[in-house]
Amino acid sequence: MSDTVITCTGLTRRFVMPRRGGVGSDVLALDDVSLQVPRGQLVALAGPSGSGKSTLLALIGALDWPTAGTITVNDFDVAAMSRRARRAFRRRWAISMMPQPADNLLLASTGRENVLLAAKQRRVRGNLEEKADEVLARMQLTSFAHQPCAVMSGGEQQRIALASCLLGAAAVILADEPTGALDRTGAATVIDALAAATAGGVTVVVATHDPNVVAAADTVIRLDHGRRVE
Numbered sequence: 599m600s601d602t603v604i605t606c607t608g609l610t611r612r613f614v615m616p617r618r619g620g621v622g623s624d625v626l627a628l629d630d631v632s633l634q635v636p637r638g639q640l641v642a643l644a645g646p647s648g649s650g651k652s653t654l655l656a657l658i659g660a661l662d663w664p665t666a667g668t669i670t671v672n673d674f675d676v677a678a679m680s681r682r683a684r685r686a687f688r689r690r691w692a693i694s695m696m697p698q699p700a701d702n703l704l705l706a707s708t709g710r711e712n713v714l715l716a717a718k719q720r721r722v723r724g725n726l727e728e729k730a731d732e733v734l735a736r737m738q739l740t741s742f743a744h745q746p747c748a749v750m751s752g753g754e755q756q757r758i759a760l761a762s763c764l765l766g767a768a769a770v771i772l773a774d775e776p777t778g779a780l781d782r783t784g785a786a787t788v789i790d791a792l793a794a795a796t797a798g799g800v801t802v803v804v805a806t807h808d809p810n811v812v813a814a815a816d817t818v819i820r821l822d823h824g825r826r827v828e
């Protein structure tokens with residue numbers, strides 16, 4: 599495996615809007631974006647609202663298909679994979695945390711059950727219960743661990759989703775505004791946890807408007823109107 603974990607070349611995503619009354623306009627959400635992310639980096643995707651950050655994360659995480667261009671993650675050709683291969687790929691490599699609600703959680707299950715389930719899907723070895731308790735404590739979630747996610751706040755749900763990524767360390771963590779719903783202490787906890795994960799070799803890409811996340815990043819990729827400007 600090479601030391602470059604994520605490579606995007608000429609990535610373009612055009613959304614074709616439904617035509618009402620014969621009038622329609624397509625949206626060029628990403629326009630010829632190329633980037634490379636080395637292993638163990640914390641990369642911030644910055645740029646104004648609508649600049650294409652979430653679109654780019656969805657493409658890297660195999661949740662969407664590009665109009666043009668290529669994406670490789672850990673040497674997998676993401677755009678060319680079948681739906682089934684994509685599901686396996688997402689479970690094994692790229693865990694996306696979506697904005698509120700953290701829609702990859704089972705809301706009827708407890709925070710701890712969600713963390714354990716994610717670890718089993720990624721086939722993490724060892725004493726999972728012990729590891730789950732450790733990671734929940736690290737995210738300051740011990741007191742919520744046995745509550746169903748349905749009764750947690752949006753920010754608490756996002757931290758549960760991050761704890762799921764951190765247990766047994768997914769190779770790649772993709773996070774969409776992971777501090778967007780958090781107060782200053784919660785945001786600092788998340789930023790510290792992401793930085794610590796990169797120190798262990800995890801590659802992290804975060805879409806963010808938070809200057810503290812940008813400041814903590816190894817690399818900042820700035821988008822504007824779908825184009826890379828930095």
Ligand SMILES: Nc1ncnc2c1ncn2[C@@H]1O[C@H](COP(=O)(O)OP(=O)(O)OP(=O)(O)O)[C@@H](O)[C@H]1O
Pocket residue numbers: 613614625626627645646647648649650651652653654805
């Ligand atoms: N499913 C979709 N259908 C049509 N247009 C879309 C779709 N998803 C995104 N877009 C458009 O693509 C552009 C980029 O959206 P995107 O969500 O990637 O922006 P963003 O940088 O994440 O913004 P924010 O900071 O507000 O989250 C916007 O103009 C948006 O309206």
Ligand SMILES: [Mg+2]
Pocket residue numbers: 651652653774805
């Ligand atoms: Mg977004």
